[in-house]
Amino acid sequence: MSLPTLAERALSGLACKLDELAGGITRVRLSSRTTRLNHMQVALYRVGELLVDTGFARARALSLRALEGQRLAAILLTHHHEDHSGAAAALAARHACPVYLRRPEVRRTEGLDAIKPYRRLWWGEPGEYGPLPMPERIDAGGRALRAVPIPGHSASHTAFLDELSGAVLVGDLYISGGATAVMSHEDPYESIASLRRVADLEPARMLTGHGLSMERPAAALREKAARIEAAAGEILRLHRAGLPEREICRRVFPGGRAKDRFLELLTQGEFSRLNLVRACIRRAP
Template sequence: MFVKKSFNQQTIHDVQMGNGTVAFQGVKLNVHCFIVDGVLIDTGAASLEKEFQPFFKQQDIDQVVITHFHEDHTGCAAFLQQELNLPIYMNDTMLDYCKKKAAYPLYRKVFWGKRRPFHAETIGNTFVSRNAVWDVIETPGHAIDHLAFLNRETGQLFTGDLYVQEKTKVALREESIPTIIDSLSRVLTYEFEDVFCCHAGFLENGRAALQRKLEYLLTLQGTIIKLFDDGLAPSEIVETIFPKKYPITFLSAREWDSMHIINSIILAHK
């Protein structure tokens, strides 16, 4: 089984960025973590632990905060806790899940490895770093426990997987597009400058990028509701809006599928 990995790092506006990439059978996935003011935001994947370790060890880290429980964001948490003795904080919704051996499909283990158990503490509505107070913003939709973090001092916003890309074409089975719309709307009520996404990296003109994604999803939602109200079945709607088939859909046995976008919108509409 040939899995190709790579890693690179850069600094943008005093934020240290580590970016690991995994490629397998024509599908290429990447994940970022960020370090600023002694705070590490997300930990990367277990499959990339050897690549991320030197990056972590050369940084001056006081604490780790997690945007959500998915294994590409928590995969190196056990290493950071056990080897570097760092405290870890996250939404309390998935604390117990993270204390146990992770259970997720084989294809995700191929890409992201096997996340080892770790113990995190509940994060509050705010937290403090060396030079700043941070807002903890609830942004569910992609994951039930999803959070975004805003550094009040610098205006830097770390959005986890809230953005990823402007035009969503496939979604996880448990994702809710209407909930993501609400989360984007909530984030946009805050004042912020730079935006850092765990998959897209640094977003140029981040507020405008998040606004465009919100507008895209609102338009998409309206189109799907109209087609459904006109009598089209979900299978007909998906063929109308998303005729292209993506490799991740077949590789994931449809855990990632355009149909999940349709279904989440129809479910909320009924």
């Protein structure tokens, strides 16, 4: 595979930051000019010989370079979305190691078959990496990660608890603290349970798929679960009172409508708070 030329790098504005975190975890943060426009970066983490997530296809040369000379025994994906799995094929080939993903079959039902143009523009075209089913515990080089299912954002979603440092790597379980815009396939009730499941592990630190690091995150995770639960309760109450979905959305989320509309427009309706309203109604227990 050819590395991007200097001109391509300059045009795409690809950037890579490496930090050594507590507990001997290396964080690699990737961004491009397009992702920075939306204040977005993507993170991958090396825990001993295990790699959690890979970054996006457009930045695969940077992921490869960041891990050059390191021994990788396995790649573990928090979920299959292409911003986290886009360089899995290239890294697995370079390091001759397997890629593990929980419920790999949902890749075809949660949108990878028909990636919308904005996602291709942002993240590039992911390679095919033939994932193996996720084991419950992954051991390599004296380090072990425990796989904890956290469906909601994606049915394939998994958190990894590092038994040595107490850090938990959660992918997109926690992007921000509120009840926010979601993709149309997301299940907010499963997200609530997953947030509480990770909080109950009482992790020392949380590391997210978009580069956030938070010490003692249990309270923040429970707070987010409570906010989604409260929003879902209000959405169902208004739905039973006969209000249409857009009106419910306006009442439950009175602020930030312009930003939400922009996100909805930008993502061709794939990400919105209206999706959260619809999911709360459709998936009500």
